[in-house]
Amino acid sequence: MSEITGDLPLDDDTPAGYQWHPVCAVQDADDEEPYFGSAAGRDVMVVRQGARIAVFDDRCPHLGSSMVGATVEAGQVECPLHGACFDASSGTVLDGPTTEDLVCHRVRIVNDRVEVALLHLDEPA
Numbered sequence: 001m002s003e004i005t006g007d008l009p010l011d012d013d014t015p016a017g018y019q020w021h022p023v024c025a026v027q028d029a030d031d032e033e034p035y036f037g038s039a040a041g042r043d044v045m046v047v048r049q050g051a052r053i054a055v056f057d058d059r060c061p062h063l064g065s066s067m068v069g070a071t072v073e074a075g076q077v078e079c080p081l082h083g084a085c086f087d088a089s090s091g092t093v094l095d096g097p098t099t100e101d102l103v104c105h106r107v108r109i110v111n112d113r114v115e116v117a118l119l120h121l122d123e124p125a
């Protein structure tokens with residue numbers, strides 16, 4: 001059985017100007033359907049592929065719509081509106097009516113909780 005991981009497992013890896021914010025429990029993230037929540041007031045989409053978890057803005061770059069209803073299959077996330085497909089790990093656009101990627105955030109897992117690094121606007125970066 002694989003250990004659940006995010007991108008950055010250590011506090012020391014926090015990028016300058018960023019803060020970690022809780023999103024959900026690891027168990028909330030599903031292999032077939034993204035989890036939708038918020039972190040520090042920002043709507044986010046959590047995508048799980050086995051032991052790997054990625055967090056993106058809940059905003060399709062095609063028309064700026066929510067990705068609620070998206071599906072995850074074969075390493076791709078598909079927008080429910082017009083079918084744009086993105087890499088489920090990086091958010092890179094793979095197909096569909098957009099050339100822009102999903103906004104992907106740094107992730108860590110702490111005590112079975114998914115946390116995301118977001119820019120802290122009150123501090124200089």
Ligand code: FES
Pocket residue numbers: 060061062063064065079080081082083084096097
């Ligand atoms: S809004 Fe996502 S593909 Fe059009």
